[in-house]
Amino acid sequence: MNEERRRIRLLFSGIVQGVGFRPAIYRIATEQNLGGFVLNSPAGVVVEIEGPAGQVEGFLPAFLDNLPPAAEIADVSQEDISLRGERTFQIRSSREEGDKDVLISPDLSVCENCLQELKDPQDRRYGYPFINCTDCGPRLTIIRDVPYDRGNTSMACFPLCPQCRSEYQNPADRRFHAEPNACPLCGPKLWMTDENGIPLADGPPDPVKEARNLLLEGKILAIKGLGGFHLAVDATNEEAVQRLRTRKYREEKPLAVMVDHLDAAKRIAEIGPAEERLLLSPQRPIVLCRKKLSGGIAPSVAPGVPDQGIMLPYTPLHALLLEGNFPPLVMTSGNRVDEPICQQNREALFRLKRIADFFLLHNRDILVRCDDSVAAVTKGNTVMIRRSRGYAPRPIPLHRTYPDILALGPQMKATLCILKGNQAYLSPHIGDMETPEAREFHSESRNLMERIASCRPEVLACDLHPAYYTTRLAEELPHREIFRVQHHHAHIVSAMAENGLSEKVIGLAMDGTGYGTDGTVWGCEFLLSDEGEFQRVGHLEPYPLPGSDKAVREPWRVAASLLRESYGQEWPNIAGRLSLQDYAPHFDLLNSMMDFGINSPLASSLGRVFDAVAALLGIRHTVSYEGQAAMELEAMANVPYEKHYPFLLRYEDGRTLLDLRPLIHVLVQERIYGIDPHKIASRFHVSLVKALTAMAGDIRERTGVGKAVLSGGCFQNRILLKGVIQALEKEGFAVYTHRHLPPNDGCIALGQAVIAATRLERNGS
Amino acid sequence: MNRERILLEHGGGGLLSHELVTEVFLPFFKNACLERLEDSAVVTLGDRKFCFTTDSYVIDPIFFPGGDIGSLAVHGTINDLSVCGGIPLMLSAGFILEEGFPMEDLKRITRSMAEAAKTAGVSIVTGDTKVVARGAADGLFINTSGIGRIEYPSPLSVESIQPGDAILVSGTIGDHGATVLCKRKELGLISEIRSDSAPLNGLVASILAASPNIHCMRDPTRGGLGAILAEIAGQSGLSLSIREAELPVREEVRGVCEILGFDPFFLANEGKVAIFCAAPDAERILDVLRNHEYGRDARIIGSVGERDGGGLILQTIIGGSRVVDLPLGELVPRIC
């Protein structure tokens, strides 16, 4: 029975480190009595297997059947190599040199096994808030460098105790090579301080219990989590929530809540099967769910909007805080207004000092900031709103190979993107590039993504807007070439790339604002696009935005502008019959500004039309956060409606132009006659669906292109998204939407990168 | 943006103006004096230091509450000399007149120039006049140049600014810019706002006498206080921290800006000076400023941070902070 022996080498790339990959390999190899080794290298996981030829043959299929849940293999190569006579299997320490083609896993929510131990009084990790295993725990947020090994993480300064070490070294243990493995004896510790950072001396010894008591008393706590700090407060305590809002200068923007379990979520919102899957997924995003009126959540948690953002505990600390029938907690990013999330203890104590009453801190450093992700469900599909924790930095697979590009992203809701091979590496959510902290975060993210993608691209992509920080940054950074990409073209191409489309499509970019090639503000654009170029084949007739930026914060100005478009110089009379009359003293000046083009840029933005209609209906004349008026208008549109308002399409200079003046006329008439605003809001949505579909149809007739790609912040509006998809499909269009990225500006960096790469190829460089 | 041709923004005092100077003029004119990009050139003749400056005035409207193009041309050049530490000695005046310009208006403007010069104690010692055909210019343009003598011992320049310095402004900001906006004939804006156009040589002389530790001064004209501070942050590599709540703004100016959607931080001033000085001297300088008729609303508005390229940072009223980038020029909207 002297069967022939064989030795093979396998190289796995993809998300293969920090996900229990090596233990799984080890278990199968030892079960089958195979010799050899497995090691993490910067190029991926290397496995050598030696044994009887038949068994060696069966190894890979057997392993693929038992792939650890969080692993994702991008590529595996196999080669035969010469025998070495190894009879035992071992796990070797990592190799440092070479190409770093190994992907860092996103952070993973605490697993069921660990939760059980956490709540078992007999377990040595009973109540220990840093419990984890190879299936769960922090990843991205604790790395200093690749490969993912304890020495390269912020766990490096916690030497394992003998018991933890034996788990870490025992291939049969589920903590075998769990890099953040820890226990109360050897691992990170939790403590509580007052608002000045002085540890509490007189409280009970258990900081979690202390925190729960304080929360029940209505106190505001800053809690150090996975990718940053949260500000937490009892979500059922109206007075406490208002206090948090006042201190955070966040007057109305909806706040997310965390609840202990699914049933608690179901008490406060409508949870369908798709929402349920998302809530329970290891990514644990905040899921926007339709609120229940009787849910017991304080009114100022998410005023005026239809949805409540909900998430389930994703760290053991959260699970302990919310255990039992603890009330839902508001968990909002621990930052000051407009700044990115706080990362370190000292930073948080300084920046959150006047907001939090107490701090729940620990000594496991957060090395990479990562905000909570936000998602919603439309027609059973996930629509990302913010792609960050749990998702980043998992690369987005592309259908072909591109040259290396670094795309610096937009100005608001920024992320950045590195394109390498057939993968797109998007950073966690960075935010608005207005604060010094966000700019620092942008540069941290650039370094991090260059290390993760192990390349430093010399070809840069940025927006066309000359005043964006990211545009100026592109000019400052060392580069071989810069490609400036139109904002809405980037929107469309990012959705194309996610769907593997490179042929010509009709892109519907329905958005707030972006800088157009003609220097005006765009935002309701039909772009005949491929991956490198576009032609503007349709758009909304432009109207002035009196006051520029001011018009974004004050929708009544846009309403006035649309009235002026529709009624000419008669508009102040009409406006006086609507709720806009409060602004009557300013009408003359506003009119002159628009007449003479003083600080009144022309815009074709659809987002601003939503704002304006909200103002015409008296729902909201000024906003305290972006998208507020549009969201409240969407909330109002809850009666079924078939008949649309009239609108006009015009054809001029190769473009289909949408004229909404007839719509405004009838809508205003209905408003003046006292028609129910719910009906008007519904009819407005129906009309936009009709108008956009008619335009797409008109353009298809001229161009013969039948693929429609949807992107832009307006598609966060679920009525619009659902309506446009259905209507276009009914007309025979093949419709594509984002699959991984948000339709808002969180997708821009990918589009910039793909367009730059394509132009680079076409230039033949 | 098409940068093949001159755009209006190239004259707006923002990023494009800056590019025009550094990418077109500097490479050709190349010399150490010009490269400092201060308001005036500082030259040494024998053992004495002088400063020399020039400026052209092309404003619309030419008459406005608080002054006209003539007084503005005199004040502007006096102020450019003053902020370089110069005691203004003499000015020149050049006129470019459009065919058909009313003689009455010219006389009125000339009278106001003479009065402005007299009040400031300087004389206009040379001049020039050109008339161009109708349409080749808009009414009249004035150029003034000036020479001043420098007696302050230490150099006043961006290079002298130190980490830790205090930043002061001599009064309310945006008055001139807001006045001109309101008086553009198109805007039927009724308002009590007046331009702050004023000669600053007296005010500057009194603070220079009060403290030997003044490091740099600027008159925040085009682009406003925001643009000159952003420019200084860029040139020096120092981070400048400004407290928004401390910026003095007249209620009427704030009201007009509110409606038009402008920020007084970026509107022109014609009688204000921004001062960088050693922090311990800030209060004393502030007292001197406040005792002067052109400095009653002076404030300490911020401080100079480390040499870390952090830029101009505005500490906002609601407790956050925002980086202020050098504006591109008036016409590019910031939105989107």
Ligand SMILES: [Fe+3]
């Ligand atoms: Fe956008």
Ligand SMILES: [Mg+2]
């Ligand atoms: Mg000047």
Ligand SMILES: [Zn+2]
């Ligand atoms: Zn686990």
Ligand SMILES: [Zn+2]
């Ligand atoms: Zn231990």
